[in-house]
Amino acid sequence: MNPSDVTNKMMHDDAFSQWLGIQILSSSMGSAAVQMTLRKEMTNGFGIAHGGITYSLADSALAFASNSYGDVAVSVETQISHLHPVSVNDVLTAKAVEVSRSAKLAVYNVEIFNDIGKMVAHFKGTVYIKKERHF
Amino acid sequence: MNPSDVTNKMMHDDAFSQWLGIQILSSSMGSAAVQMTLRKEMTNGFGIAHGGITYSLADSALAFASNSYGDVAVSVETQISHLHPVSVNDVLTAKAVEVSRSAKLAVYNVEIFNDIGKMVAHFKGTVYIKKERHF
């Protein structure tokens, strides 16, 4: 089993990440990069991306990065700073990197950029690592 | 203008909250209660609600509560603890209450419950209040 196997299986079963149109750019032990394009139906009352969309993209990146070792990891606490508005047709790229990992808990940072390289959101998440395996 | 006017206008223009199927239960100065039902397309690779769904519901509740005075308020930083899994057909109710509000910044707590009254997520958000008005 390699990191991509877990990521592909998780993505295959993840109906909401599919609805978001998430594409996996890369996946390795403790990291993941994903991409999506903002659609009209994902906007809020201000005509820009609903905060839940960038959060969801980051949360999927967190799930892929934290589960990449094969142990089931679940989100305990996550935090997002919305830094810059996202418009319809913007292509968003999220990169999750590992800050720390012990036997039970791990912390990840996820940065989201738009297609001109501007950081639009910064996310931090803590996961709890279960005794269960993916395969 | 009353709090419901702002909330109704925001909800009317909010494509993603409509996709989520959010219903407004109540709306007043500094608070809001909203409801939605979890659909299959909102689940993740574990067959339960994607973290982004409960986050999105809480974030909409935050937007309604923090904009209820008529001043435009935008999210600066939000945090969510996922406490209990949410299954397809679960009815989720989110209640946003004001912790603190000054001229420029305000803080809200949002609690999300399922239909048997179990808290499934706890969210905290900080907004920045702009000089702009909704009407």
Place this chain on the structure above:
Amino acid sequence: MNPSDVTNKMMHDDAFSQWLGIQILSSSMGSAAVQMTLRKEMTNGFGIAHGGITYSLADSALAFASNSYGDVAVSVETQISHLHPVSVNDVLTAKAVEVSRSAKLAVYNVEIFNDIGKMVAHFKGTVYIKKERHF
């Protein structure tokens, strides 16, 4: 063993909480109330309480509330919003209440008030519950 026994033992061994001058007002299963007075040596470059002081008071309240059942609980992730400046001689009261508790993880809110009842800080903390007991 009752909640106060754990709290008293923890306070007795806690050199920094003693330096802060923390007094325990009450302690029960899942909650705790503590008090301290701001001294000059606790201020920052703006002449008001250093953010680390209100954080430390809240963190001690979290420790007392989350360890009150007798199981050793350690902080995983904590967050604080500084809402109002604190001046020398202000008496601060912190109240920790339980939001959620499962076998492994628990979440607490801590509100800190000054002596005229103004909320000066709002803290949220997640702890990990170990298999170890205090007694």
Place this chain on the structure above:
Amino acid sequence: MNPSDVTNKMMHDDAFSQWLGIQILSSSMGSAAVQMTLRKEMTNGFGIAHGGITYSLADSALAFASNSYGDVAVSVETQISHLHPVSVNDVLTAKAVEVSRSAKLAVYNVEIFNDIGKMVAHFKGTVYIKKERHF
């Protein structure tokens, strides 16, 4: 005026950072590195650093980095993950780096390492930038 002037002035007036024994290692536009040694009076009931100590060190680093441009910046919301215990005599180094900065709000990450290069805490902070200047 250069970044070090603001940092030196803030440190000079900051009674609590002095009590902590904080030394400024470096200071530039948007970043700062500081150091301190853990003393016995800074420990909690488990005989390791009280969470408030590492938080305070990070919060001072945040203050120095975010005020380095000369505009007064105040903490709005901060978050810390405690990753590894800190023992008496451990030398802690905190490095604050800028994630994002707009006219009104800025976000910083602060990493804290012990003397063998192990990350003991990861802190994220958001500040509000006032119209006021330091000089």
